[in-house]
Amino acid sequence: xxxxxxxxxxxxxxxxxxxxxxxxxxxxxxxxxxxxxxxxxxxxxxxxxxxxxxxxxxxxxxxxxxxxxxxxxxxxxxxxxxxxxxxxxxxxxxxxxxxxxxxxxxxxxxxxxxxxxxxxxxxxxxxxxxxxxxxxxxxxxxxxxxxxxxxxxxxxxxxxxxxxxxxxxxxxxxxxxxxxxxxxxxxxxxxxxxxxxxxxxxxxxxxxxxxxxxxxxxxxxxxxxxxxxxxxxxxxxxxxxxxxxxxxxxxxxxxxxxxxxxxxxxxxxxxxxxxxxxxxxxxxxxxxxxxxxxxxxxxxxxxxxxxxxxxxxxxxxxxxxxxxxxxxxxxxxxxxxxxxxxxxxxxxxxx
Numbered sequence: 001x002x003x004x005x006x007x008x009x010x011x012x013x014x015x016x017x018x019x020x021x022x023x024x025x026x027x028x029x030x031x032x033x034x035x036x037x038x039x040x041x042x043x044x045x046x047x048x049x050x051x052x053x054x055x056x057x058x059x060x061x062x063x064x065x066x067x068x069x070x071x072x073x074x075x076x077x078x079x080x081x082x083x084x085x086x087x088x089x090x091x092x093x094x095x096x097x098x099x100x101x102x103x104x105x106x107x108x109x110x111x112x113x114x115x116x117x118x119x120x121x122x123x124x125x126x127x128x129x130x131x132x133x134x135x136x137x138x139x140x141x142x143x144x145x146x147x148x149x150x151x152x153x154x155x156x157x158x159x160x161x162x163x164x165x166x167x168x169x170x171x172x173x174x175x176x177x178x179x180x181x182x183x184x185x186x187x188x189x190x191x192x193x194x195x196x197x198x199x200x201x202x203x204x205x206x207x208x209x210x211x212x213x214x215x216x217x218x219x220x221x222x223x224x225x226x227x228x229x230x231x232x233x234x235x236x237x238x239x240x241x242x243x244x245x246x247x248x249x250x251x252x253x254x255x256x257x258x259x260x261x262x263x264x265x266x267x268x269x270x271x272x273x274x275x276x277x278x279x280x281x282x283x284x285x286x287x288x289x290x291x292x293x294x295x296x297x298x299x300x301x302x303x304x305x306x307x308x309x310x311x312x313x314x315x316x317x318x319x320x321x322x323x324x325x326x327x328x329x330x331x332x333x334x335x336x337x338x339x340x341x342x343x344x345x346x347x348x349x350x351x
Contacts, residue, residue: 007039007040008039008040008041008106009039009040009041009042009154009155010154011041011154011155011156012024012025012154012155012156013025013031013127013129013154013155013156013157015039016031016032016033016083016129016152016154017030017031017032018030018031018032018083024127025084025127025128025129025154026086026124026126026127028127029082030081030082030083031082031083031084031127031129032083032129033079033083033084033129033130033131033152034131035129035131035150035152038102038104038152039104040104040105040106040107041104041106041107041154041155042104042152042153042154042155043100043102043103043104043107043111043113043152043153043157043159044100044101044102044103044150044151044152045096045098045099045100045101045119045121045150045151045152045153046098046099046101046149046150047096047097047098047130047132047147047148047149047150047151048097048098048099048146048147048148049096049097049098049144049145049146049147049168049169049172050075050085050094050095050096050097050125050144050145050147051094051095051096051097051120051143051144051172051173051175051176052075052085052093052094052125052143052144052145053087053090053092053093053094053124053125053143053176053298054143054201054202054275054298055087055090055092055275055276055297055298055299056087056089056090056092056093056094056298057094057143058275058276059087059089059090060074060075060087061140063089066140068138068140071138071140072135072138075132075135075145076132076135079130079131079132083129083130084125084126084127084128084129084130085125085126085128085130086124086125086126086127087126090298090299091126091298092124092126092298093124093125093126093127093128094124094125094143094176095120095121095122095123095124095125095172095175095176096120096121096125096128096130096151097118097119097120097121097162097168097169097172098118098119098121098150098151099116099117099118099119100113100114100115100116100117100118100119101115101150102115103115104155106155107155113159113161117161118161118162118168119159119160119161119162120159120160120162120171120172120175121151121153121157121158121159122157122158122159122160122175122178122323122324122328122329123153123154123157123158123159124323128151128152128153128157129151129152130149130150130151130152131149131150131151132147132148132149133147133148133149133150134147134148134149135147136148142169142173142349142350144169144172144173158324160175160329163333165337166333166336167347167351169350169351170336170346170347170350170351171333172350173202173346173349173350174202174206174332174333174335174336174346174350175329175332175333176202177202177203177206177296177332178323178328178329178331178332178333179296179321179322179323179324179325179328180203180206180207180271180273180296180321180332181203181206181207181209181210181328181331181332181335182210182325182326182327182328182331182332183294183296183319183321183322183325184207184210184211184214184269184271184294185210185214185331186325187269187292187294187319188210188211188214188215188219188268188269189214189215189219189268190214190215190216190218190219191215191216191218191219192214192215192219192220192268192269193215193219193220193222193262193265193266193267193268193269194211194215194219194220194221194222194267194268194269194270194271195222195224195258195267195269195270195271195286195287196208196211196221196222196223196224196240196270196271196273197224197248197254197270197271197272197273197274197279197282197283198224198225198230198248198272198273198274198275198297199223199224199225199230199234199240199243199273200223200225200227200229200230200231200232200233200234201225201230201273201274201275202346202349202350203273203296204223204225204230204271204273205233205234205237205239205342205345206332206335206342207271207273207296208221208223208234208237208239208240209237209239209335209339209342210335211239211269211271212239212240220241220242220262221239221240221241222240222241222242222243222244222258222261222267223239223240223242223243223244224243224244224246224248224254225243225244225245225246226245226246226247226248231243231245233345236341237341237342237345242261244257244261246282248272248274248276248279248282248283249276249278249279249282250282251281251282251284251285252285254282254285254286255282255285255286258286265288266286266287266288266291267286267287267288267291268287268288268291268292269287269291269292269293269294270283270284270286270287270291270292270293270294271294271296272293272294272295272296272297272300273296273297274297274299275297275298275299276299277299277301278304279297279299279300280295280300280301280304280305280308281304281308281312283295283305284305284308284309284312284314284316284318285312285314287314287316288316289314289315289316290315290316290317291316291317292316292317292318292319293305293316293317293318293319294319294321295318295319295320295321296321297321298321300320300321302320305318306318
């Protein structure tokens with residue numbers, strides 16, 4: 001398909017919004033995913049892999065009852081209806097890996113990308129115009145889908161060139177959660193007690209590594225995990241001082257365990273990395289007064305968190321996870337370079 005250049009678009013991509021007018025692409029119900037016309041401040045990429053957000057892929061798998069054909073149908077339906085891969089239940093998307101096909105003329109001199117560069121998008125698929133021509137493979141165990149298609153990055157969109165020293169599929173998997181560990185670096189302090197919910201998952205393990213580094217020998221890192229595989233990974237890596245098998249939807253049980261483990265002091269920082277709903281109150285109850293709760297999970301309900309904290313009289317600072325932090329891609333990729341144990345585990349799981 002031949003792609004021609006059109007007039008200059010809005011830097012935030014509002015020129016692609018079809019419904020409703022006046023909103024940005026992420027909250028929009030539909031965006032224009034036609035690839036025959038490229039605005040002169042856009043980047044066109046040939047997409048080969050989608051790394052679907054964990055909360056979204058979990059919901060899709062549940063809806064499809066694990067059937068791969070149904071998973072394909074659901075993904076294609078979402079993209080057909082919305083022009084982007086934005087799960088209508090979770091509201092989240094994921095990210096793509098692909099090859100730069102064209103860079104708009106207005107970005108010349110501003111953008112370091114050239115045709116043929118391999119990139120991973122660092123903005124959500126929930127706002128990225130996407131066309132899928134064919135789904136080639138569904139990797140249910142790692143939340144990835146191999147496709148043939150195209151996507152558009154806006155002028156304000158962020159991305160990372162894929163590194164030469166890390167396998168592409170591994171880099172994509174890690175970059176999907178690269179906003180998490182840098183936030184731990186910001187909030188965790190020497191001597192703190194940090195509780196990680198979903199600590200044995202993809203983002204949780206990176207957070208555990210970073211928390212261990214930040215709190216030092218005087219601090220404590222506690223991992224909460226429900227799956228046996230996650231528990232085994234946590235114990236093997238050894239970043240946590242204590243590991244507990246707990247259901248994060250059972251707020252009272254989580255509170256009692258952490259209250260006992262910390263002699264009533266509770267956590268200075270609680271980090272929520274799970275991919276299921278209804279874990280807000282466990283996060284809040286395990287945190288001390290004026291402590292920090294960081295919700296990295298895309299399953300978080302703002303209403304449940306804010307009204308829930310009010311309902312139990314808990315004065316905590318709640319941070320909604322921002323997938324972007326300055327230098328987040330490089331910081332997270334460097335964890336793979338620093339930690340041989342994480343590198344080997346993630347290569348086994350995702351490469």
